[in-house]
Amino acid sequence: MKNNLIKGIRMTVVLVVLFTVIYPLSVWAVAQLAPNNGKGEIVSYKQTKGYANIGQSFTKDEYFWGRPSAVDYNAAGSGASNKGASNEEYLAVVQGRIDTFLLKNPSVKKSEIPVDLVTASGSGLDPNISVASAKIQIARIQKARNIDPEKLNTLIDANTEQPLLGMFGPAKINVLKLNIALDQLK
Template identity: 85%
Template sequence: MKNNLIIGLRMTVVLLVLFMVIYPISVWAVAQLAPNNGKGEVVAYKQSKGYSNIGQDFTADEYFWGRPSAVDYNAAGSGASNKGASNQEYLAVVQSRIDTFLLKNPTVKKSEIPVDLVTASASGLDPNISVESAKVQIERVQKARKISSEKLNNLIDANAEQPFLGAFGPKKVNVLKLNIALDQLK
């Protein structure tokens, strides 16, 4: 009994040192090799700064909308709503997002709305949307900005990021970068 207790205490101390000291220092050290020392990609535009790896709230008709956030885009408190797909409150929130989207995009059918435009990501801070989610918004942005849909389509394609290693995940578009490129169109 005494031997088991001593072994357990030793293992606890070893794991505490490993996961509370060595691992965090290792992650921090690797982050120092990343651009901007692991603090994310800072995007400066029109006297303001934003992070391209944190979702932004775009609701104006002349911009592409990003993925909804369960935490109101607050990077200090990322997290999901933790409500299941059968939760009535959650379903009401999603239906409200669908109704808002259809109101602003009247030519889009409900079945054509990509899921990432009406559901929040697990972190609540996803900065990207699928290429399909950007393209379904073209008509609204085109009417608000008086830009040809072909030009907007080309802009989306130019800003699309390929899947990781060409195989993991879908093509995606960073909404902040896309909207900055949209503002820079002449």
């Protein structure tokens, strides 16, 4: 029994050192190789700073809307709603988002709305939308800004990030960067 107790204490000490010292230092060291030393991508625009890797709230008609957030875009409290797809409260929230989208985008049919425009991501902070989500908003933005739809299509294409190595993940668009580019259109 004494042997097992000593082995257990040794194993506990080794694991404590591994998971509280070595692992965090390893993650920190790898982050130092990333752009901005792992502190996120800071975007400056009109004397304000924001993080391109954290979702932002855009609700005006003249901007592309991002993915909804279950945590109101609060990076300190990242998380999902934890409600199942059959939860009545959750379904009411999603239906409200659909109704708002259809009200502001009358030329769109309910069946055409991409799912990422009406459901929050697992973190609640997703800064990206799909290409389809951006393109479906063109009519609303064109009307609000009186911009040629072809310019908006070109802007979307220019801001589309392709999958990693052309095969890992979907094509996506960072909403903050897209809206900054939209503001800079002449």
